[in-house]
Amino acid sequence: MTRVQVKVCGTTSVHDAVLAAEAGADAIGLVFAPVSKRRVDAATARAASLAVGVGVARVGVFLDQGLDEVLRTAEAARLSAVQIHGPVSSLYVETLARYHPVLRAVRPQDLAEASPPPVGVTLLLDAPTPGGGVPLDWAALQSVFPAGAWLAGGLGPENVAEAIRVLRPAAVDAVSRLEVSAGVKDPERVRAFVRAARQAGLVDPQSYPQ
Numbered sequence: 564m565t566r567v568q569v570k571v572c573g574t575t576s577v578h579d580a581v582l583a584a585e586a587g588a589d590a591i592g593l594v595f596a597p598v599s600k601r602r603v604d605a606a607t608a609r610a611a612s613l614a615v616g617v618g619v620a621r622v623g624v625f626l627d628q629g630l631d632e633v634l635r636t637a638e639a640a641r642l643s644a645v646q647i648h649g650p651v652s653s654l655y656v657e658t659l660a661r662y663h664p665v666l667r668a669v670r671p672q673d674l675a676e677a678s679p680p681p682v683g684v685t686l687l688l689d690a691p692t693p694g695g696g697v698p699l700d701w702a703a704l705q706s707v708f709p710a711g712a713w714l715a716g717g718l719g720p721e722n723v724a725e726a727i728r729v730l731r732p733a734a735v736d737a738v739s740r741l742e743v744s745a746g747v748k749d750p751e752r753v754r755a756f757v758r759a760a761r762q763a764g765l766v767d768p769q770s771y772p773q
């Protein structure tokens with residue numbers, strides 16, 4: 564048995580990257596989507612990536628951005644994986660997966676179409692409005708939640724254990740409920756989130772993304 568991985572998303576500073584790493588997060592998320600109130604520039608993201616080092620995954624988050632931009636940003640910001648939101652083609656996702664591990668964010672209504680993901684792609688089940696802090700209906704998803712998928716959507720210290728208990732995701736991901744304001748982390752809530760996810764149990768390693 565292996566522990567559930569924890570991603571702390573929406574990191575906009577070296578300070579908050581180090582906070583997440585010291586709290587025990589397995590991954591930080593760096594949002595490059597132009598629409599996001601948590602958007603980070605490549606130079607700051609690179610500094611954050613270098614600060615946490617290779618022991619913590621650095622996931623770049625993209626929405627409606629071209630392949631060129633994603634690949635250039637991944638290199639500039641020293642990303643170790645890319646997370647893709649929005650309506651993109653299978654070819655787009657498969658092309659990216661030749662260069663980087665891909666987290667493909669899907670809404671519950673898109674799950675059937677996205678499963679099973681191609682090699683190098685892991686599904687991340689998220690709410691229809693990413694970064695919106697609204698939880699999914701975990702009970703309704705219980706019978707269809709794919710083995711090895713990640714879970715996001717309105718997770719925080721107070722509900723992550725229950726989400727893990729119901730869906731047994733390979734990893735949990737959160738942002739809104741870990742902030743004092745958009746893009747600025749609440750240290751206590753970040754620590755409490757990682758702690759709660761850690762204590763919530765273990766998952767079967769065979770259900771892990773490759």
Ligand SMILES: O=C(O)c1ccccc1NCC(=O)[C@H](O)[C@H](O)COP(=O)(O)O
Nearest residue numbers: 572599693694695696716717737738739
């Ligand atoms: O967080 C954003 O502002 C954002 C904007 C556009 C695309 C993706 C975005 N965030 C992606 C994430 O990985 C979030 O952690 C995930 O959607 C969960 O957010 P929340 O429900 O606020 O915990």
